[in-house]
Amino acid sequence: MSESTTPAGLLIDRVSKDLAGRTIVDDMQLEVRAGELTCLLGPSGCGKTTTLRMVGGFLQPDAGAILIDGVDVSRLAPEKRPTAMVFQNYALWPHMSVFKNVSFGLRLRRLPRREIRDRVEQVLELVGLTHHMNSFPAQISGGEQQRVALARALVLEPKVLLLDEPLSNLDAKLRVRVREDIREIQQRVGITTVFVTHDQDEALSISDRIAVMSGGRVEQYADPTTLYREPATHFVASFVGAMNFYTGTVADGAVEIAGGVRVPCEGARRNGGAPVEIGVRPEDVMVSTAGDGAEAHVLREIPRGHYKELVMQLGEAEVRAFVGPEVSTSERQRVRFARAVVYAEGVLRPSTEPAPLR
Amino acid sequence: MSVVEQAAVLPAARPRPRPTARSVALRSLGVVFVLALLVFMVGPILWLALRAFSNVWPYPRFLPSDWTMKWWHSVFADKSLGHSIKLSFEFAPVVTVASAVICLPAAYAFSRFNFPGRRFLLVSLFATNAFPKIGLYISMAGVFYTFNLMGTFLGVVIVQLIGTVVFMTWIPTAAFSSIPRSLEEAARDAGAGPLRVFFRITFPLAAPGIFVAMILSFLASFDEAQGTFLVGIPNYITMPTEMYTLVLNYPEQAAAVFSILLAIPSVILMSLARKHVMGGRLAEGFQIR
Numbered sequence: 001m002s003e004s005t006t007p008a009g010l011l012i013d014r015v016s017k018d019l020a021g022r023t024i025v026d027d028m029q030l031e032v033r034a035g036e037l038t039c040l041l042g043p044s045g046c047g048k049t050t051t052l053r054m055v056g057g058f059l060q061p062d063a064g065a066i067l068i069d070g071v072d073v074s075r076l077a078p079e080k081r082p083t084a085m086v087f088q089n090y091a092l093w094p095h096m097s098v099f100k101n102v103s104f105g106l107r108l109r110r111l112p113r114r115e116i117r118d119r120v121e122q123v124l125e126l127v128g129l130t131h132h133m134n135s136f137p138a139q140i141s142g143g144e145q146q147r148v149a150l151a152r153a154l155v156l157e158p159k160v161l162l163l164d165e166p167l168s169n170l171d172a173k174l175r176v177r178v179r180e181d182i183r184e185i186q187q188r189v190g191i192t193t194v195f196v197t198h199d200q201d202e203a204l205s206i207s208d209r210i211a212v213m214s215g216g217r218v219e220q221y222a223d224p225t226t227l228y229r230e231p232a233t234h235f236v237a238s239f240v241g242a243m244n245f246y247t248g249t250v251a252d253g254a255v256e257i258a259g260g261v262r263v264p265c266e267g268a269r270r271n272g273g274a275p276v277e278i279g280v281r282p283e284d285v286m287v288s289t290a291g292d293g294a295e296a297h298v299l300r301e302i303p304r305g306h307y308k309e310l311v312m313q314l315g316e317a318e319v320r321a322f323v324g325p326e327v328s329t330s331e332r333q334r335v336r337f338a339r340a341v342v343y344a345e346g347v348l349r350p351s352t353e354p355a356p357l358r
Numbered sequence: 359m360s361v362v363e364q365a366a367v368l369p370a371a372r373p374r375p376r377p378t379a380r381s382v383a384l385r386s387l388g389v390v391f392v393l394a395l396l397v398f399m400v401g402p403i404l405w406l407a408l409r410a411f412s413n414v415w416p417y418p419r420f421l422p423s424d425w426t427m428k429w430w431h432s433v434f435a436d437k438s439l440g441h442s443i444k445l446s447f448e449f450a451p452v453v454t455v456a457s458a459v460i461c462l463p464a465a466y467a468f469s470r471f472n473f474p475g476r477r478f479l480l481v482s483l484f485a486t487n488a489f490p491k492i493g494l495y496i497s498m499a500g501v502f503y504t505f506n507l508m509g510t511f512l513g514v515v516i517v518q519l520i521g522t523v524v525f526m527t528w529i530p531t532a533a534f535s536s537i538p539r540s541l542e543e544a545a546r547d548a549g550a551g552p553l554r555v556f557f558r559i560t561f562p563l564a565a566p567g568i569f570v571a572m573i574l575s576f577l578a579s580f581d582e583a584q585g586t587f588l589v590g591i592p593n594y595i596t597m598p599t600e601m602y603t604l605v606l607n608y609p610e611q612a613a614a615v616f617s618i619l620l621a622i623p624s625v626i627l628m629s630l631a632r633k634h635v636m637g638g639r640l641a642e643g644f645q646i647r
Contacts, residue, residue, distance in 0.1 A: 085543070095563060
């Protein structure tokens with residue numbers, strides 16, 4: 001299968017869409033490289049599903065164009081587009097067996113029976129469901145239905161695969177397994193993929209790149225590591241992962257937060273002394289009972305299995321820290337920041353970006 | 359009920375609790391209620407069945423004193439009665455098909471498109487059932503005279519159609535609405551055009567609901583008497599209109615025989631539809647938003 005499909009790039013070129021008088025997608029720009037898996041990540045109502053539906057052809061953009069492999073497909077009906085969608089509720093046809101579901105598109109194309117059978121068997125083997133060929137959707141589990149939906153999309157050898165929150169109907173354990181399956185299959189087939197999700201964990205673990213969306217725009221488009229380490233905006237920083245936020249000033253080697261508390265911070269460089277927003281990941285909060293750290297006292301200790309979460313009072317503010325189980329549970333602690341990101345007016349200040357410590 | 363079920367499922371786990379006086383009283387009340395319902399529902403039918411075979415049935419006796427088949431013979435011997443049976447079986451399928459042709463596209467539109475006045479139109483279909491039928495038919499008769507439809511086949515079909523519109527629209531609307539739109543979108547995505555999507559996906563999934571609607575329409579047309587009487591007479595006399603003549607001109611035993619004949623298609627079709635009615639398809643008819 002993978003041999004016959006040459007991966008194609010997708011370009012969403014300054015696309016806008018209004019629905020019921022509200023601007024859902026606002027002058028959006030996004031490029032997905034051939035063979036890449038891009039996640040559209042954002043809270044509900046951010047326009048991610050609308051964007052996906054425009055790529056699939058179920059909605060027409062009000063402005064802008066959608067290009068696949070350099071060809072404008074914006075005005076094509078869904079059945080004419082080289083895309084295939086996996087729906088949130090799987091959308092398997094309940095009156096057809098798994099074989100009939102998967103072969104539907106091939107039968108429409110009037111392929112020889114032998115070829116249809118081969119291709120369906122091949123794709124069902126890819127998703128590990130050959131034994132359910134003659135089952136009906138109602139007879140198989142949610143995770144299996146999910147894989148049938150994926151097989152049904154892949155069998156048509158689309159240029160772009162679209163996944164609309166495909167895992168949201170599965171329980172937590174299965175979700176992790178199926179997302180890994182999807183990533184593995186995607187890489188094996190080498191298909192250009194757009195994956196919509198509101199789950200940052202999901203996005204971080206399977207994407208080549210993640211586009212964080214808010215208010216119909218892309219806030220940041222970057223690979224998972226960059227997105228996590230250097231969130232470009234305050235929104236991205238708060239949406240992806242946990243983050244302690246303080247208003248304060250940056251000095252050389254320390255930050256000063258509300259209540260005049262001075263916290264030592266690696267790599268901090270003084271910049272004008274104007275108040276800024278300071279973000280610190282909980283795992284970058286260093287906790288010890290001695291040293292030159294700012295004094296904090298522990299409010300709560302939350303066991304998280306392989307690590308502990310400490311909630312501490314730091315002057316007037318609260319600080320959350322992820323620490324190893326070896327950290328002693330004393331009420332008084334000293335706190336340092338190993339790394340901080342600084343925002344002015346909601347946007348990352350690259351000039352004050354401290355060199356990553358670890 | 360629940361006590362019995364628990365005992366059946368977990369025979370060893372817990373001993374069956376002793377029935378309290380209260381639960382015994384409640385249960386016997388339930389039995390009395392069911393029996394009363396049975397008497398009211400089955401009683402008249404039973405009486406009718408006995409009546410059809412009785413010659414003499416003096417008042418205080420529990421059963422007829424003299425049995426006979428002569429009412430059945432006289433009904434089957436009467437040519438006009440035979441003709442009316444044939445006519446009924448002509449009208450009902452024609453009306454059902456015409457109703458489906460008219461109402462199914464409307465039902466699809468009600469379910470899939472949100473147009474101005476949608477709710478109002480949907481509810482207004484009940485208007486034909488809200489007014490006394492005879493008043494409606496009399497005003498229709500005025501229109502029918504103008505268009506020379508009185509006493510014609512078409513006229514009878516139209517008047518019978520009126521009674522089927524509600525079922526033929528509401529039930530299929532619910533059936534179409536219960537199909538998630540993504541099922542149709544997935545078929546578009548796989549390369550099917552809108553028409554093919556309808557015939558390969560939407561229609562097969564809505565078919566049970568449509569089937570139930572068609573059975574109900576068939577029965578509504580089959581049992582329709584007032585309008586058919588008003589419009590069809592004297593050229594088209596179907597089974598239910600024949601009943602009027604029977605009640606007036608024959609002994610009531612002949613009417614009993616005819617009622618039983620009239621009930622046969624209903625019983626057959628309802629038992630055919632039972633599976634789908636029980637499956638909740640009929641109940642869906644009233645869950646449209």
